[in-house]
Amino acid sequence: xxxxxxxxxxxTPGAEGGRLPDVKEEAESCTRCGLYRQATHLVFGEGxxxxxxxxxxxxxxxxxxxxxxxxxxxxxxxLDRCLDEAGVDRDxxxxxxxxxxxxxxxxxxRRIHSRPGAGExxxxxxxxxxxxxxxxxxxxxxxxxxxxxSLMGRQAKVTRDRGRLLSLPHGMPVLVTIHPxxxxxxxxxxxxxxxxxxxxxxxxxxxxxxx
Numbered sequence: 001x002x003x004x005x006x007x008x009x010x011x012t013p014g015a016e017g018g019r020l021p022d023v024k025e026e027a028e029s030c031t032r033c034g035l036y037r038q039a040t041h042l043v044f045g046e047g048x049x050x051x052x053x054x055x056x057x058x059x060x061x062x063x064x065x066x067x068x069x070x071x072x073x074x075x076x077x078x079l080d081r082c083l084d085e086a087g088v089d090r091d092x093x094x095x096x097x098x099x100x101x102x103x104x105x106x107x108x109x110r111r112i113h114s115r116p117g118a119g120e121x122x123x124x125x126x127x128x129x130x131x132x133x134x135x136x137x138x139x140x141x142x143x144x145x146x147x148x149x150s151l152m153g154r155q156a157k158v159t160r161d162r163g164r165l166l167s168l169p170h171g172m173p174v175l176v177t178i179h180p181x182x183x184x185x186x187x188x189x190x191x192x193x194x195x196x197x198x199x200x201x202x203x204x205x206x207x208x209x210x211x
Contacts, residue, residue: 003167007153008125009098009132020049023130027100033123035101035116041068045096045131053093053206054137055079056128058146058179062111065102071095075181079143082180082196086203094135098150099124121150132172139209140172144179163202165209175209177202 024044030036043060046069055071063073071079076095083090098121104111116124128150132140142148145158151174156166161176168174183199186192 002152002156002161002164003169007149007151007168008122009128009150018134020045020131020134023127023134027127030100030124030127032126033101033120035099035103035120038104039101040065042100043068043070043097043102044100044127045094046070047094048092049094049135051092051094051135052138052210053088053141054132054135054139055093055095055141055143056147056151057095057097057143058181059097059099059113059116060102061113061181062102062104065111070097074184075179078183079180082200082203085200086206088203088206094131094137096128096131098128098147100127116146118149121146125150132168137172139206140168140174141203141206142174142176144177144182147179148174148176163205165205173209175202175205 027044028042030042036042043064057071060070061073061075064070080090099116103114103116103120105114140151142151148156148158151168152166156176158176158178162178164176166174166176178199180199183192183196186195
């Protein structure tokens with residue numbers, strides 16, 4: 001099993017707060033990278049403090065930035081539906097992102113998603129490390145390449161490791177899959193149906209692992 005040796009989230013011990021609300025309050029004033037200058041809100045993780053499953057996405061989207069909550073936009077709603085199909089109760093999961101501020105490019109009145117750079121992921125790893133340390137889930141689910149990089153470093157690849165269980169330091173397992181936003185970009189109905197079915201199959205492995 002591939003084990004993380006240099007994932008950014010494990011190059012720092014994380015914030016020193018002893019409770020998630022303390023760490024969230026500390027994170028609100030974060031200026032570790034420049035993304036805070038344009039974002040509306042810092043979007044911290046959300047869910048049970050001792051959740052057995054912890055999902056890591058890439059970054060907040062436009063809806064999440066405005067609401068100040070993770071996974072409430074189109075990709076989040078799709079994740080909800082796919083989790084329901086896979087028999088996984090999202091209310092029992094902790095959901096967060098590798099990067100806590102929305103990175104975007106203005107285009108008229110719209111804000112177009114822009115992928116975070118490695119430096120931004122590494123700067124934000126402080127907060128992700130704190131969430132992992134405090135929640136201590138039984139299973140981490142990496143949603144997409146940025147999330148996987150934040151956890152495992154460059155040695156892990158979604159295209160190669162999708163559906164596999166990898167390992168973080170101290171034995172914390174990581175299930176690799178795509179980000180649900182990838183399903184929203186598919187324009188062919190047949191391909192979209194197959195992609196969604198495969199994503200649900202990935203999520204079904206959560207239940208298999210917990211059993």
